[in-house]
Amino acid sequence: MIESRPSLPATLDDVDGWFPKVDQRLFTWFLERQDRLGQSGDLVELGSYLGKSAILMGRHLRDGENFTVCDLFDSEAPDDSNQAEMEGSYATLTRTAFEANYRAFHDGLPQIVQAPTSAILDHVQPESCRFVHVDASHLYEHVRGDIQAAHVMLPVEGVIVCDDYRSEHTPGVSAAVWEAVAVDGLRAVCVTPQKFYGTWGDAKPVQDDLLEWLGAQDDLWHETQEVAGRRLVRVKGRPAPKPKKKNQVRELKERLARIEDQRARAQHELDSVRNSVSFKVGRAATALPRVMRRRRPPQG
Known part of the structure; x- marks a missing residue:
């Protein structure tokens, strides 16, 4: 009996994963802004699941740049807590599935590090990156280490994005992210319902450009707040308008x-x-x- 293979995704929406439209728009905006400003550097993703966000990031990889993806995939976790998290939330994650999804959109694969994210600095040089997406473990100790690693990999103008910074079931992520803001000098650029965007550089020029762009987007809502004496931009998608009766x-x-x-x-x-x-x-x-x-x- 010949087993049928699952069909390959034709669009990003066909790839399983948690990557809302508002964050797809913001990833694209941040990466295109870096391109416009001539900011060079590599891309890194810590935790990739089945490749949804990695596929989008790979579209913005330029000649001479590297894209490194670090994930346990179907390997054993380094500790019992991490293993329980893997079995509970990522039971369907395999490297084969990730590679198949990624190849459906790109000719080649990124550099894949199948290991705990604590090993990333063995593969990526300090200050060599421009964009790092942290979306691996939800445990405080691991997320804190991932953010510290991102700080090493990014120059001051680089951008870090942290997933699940406010979800009820991921308080460890919240603690690690806001600790980095309060203690380690991370500056928030903007937040969405799911992701935190920040930099260790000057957030103001990034926010100024972002606010100008958001002002022209009818499908995105935004506001500014002040947190610990610094400006923060909130962004989320607008609900689709209800169709009005003609005449x-x-x-x-x-x-x-x-x-x-x-x-x-x-x-x-x-x-x-x-x-x-x-x-x-x-x-x-x-x-x-x-x-x-x-x-x-x-x-x-």
Whole structure:
């Protein structure tokens, strides 16, 4: 019996994974901005699942740059807590599935490091990257180490993106991300419902460019807040507008006109009945007994 192979994805939406449209838009914006400004450097993803975000990042790889993906895939985790997390959330993750998905969109594969993310600095040089996506373990100790590694790999103008920084089931990520902001000098550029975008450089020029771009995007909502004395941009997708009825006002007017016409016809028919001879005779006949009963003298 020949086993059928799963069909390859034709679009990014066909790839399993958690990569909302708003973050797809922001990844593209950050990477294209770096291209416009001539900021060179490698790309790194720590934790790739089945390749959804890696596929998008690979589209922005330039000649002479490297893209390194680090993930356990189907290897054993380095500790019991990490192994339990793998079995609970990533049971379907295999390197074969990742490679098949990635090759559906790209001719070649990135450099794959099948190991714990703590090994990434053995494969990537300090300050050699421009964009690092942290999306591996949700355990505080591991995420803290991944952020520290990103700090080593990125120059000051580089961008770090951290996934699941606010989810209820990932408090370890939240603790590690905001600790880096409060203690280690990481500066927040923007946040979405799922991801945190930051830099160890000056966030203001990035935010200024981002706000200018967001102002022209009808499908993205944004606002600015101040956190610990620094500006932070919130971004999320706008819900699709509900379709409006065409010519709604005209339809309402036509409906009111029909109701008024029905009322006028009913009134006309009622007046016709009241003015008819039969109605007047019948009314007089029923009125006579009432008059006679009122005039009848009391008995006894």
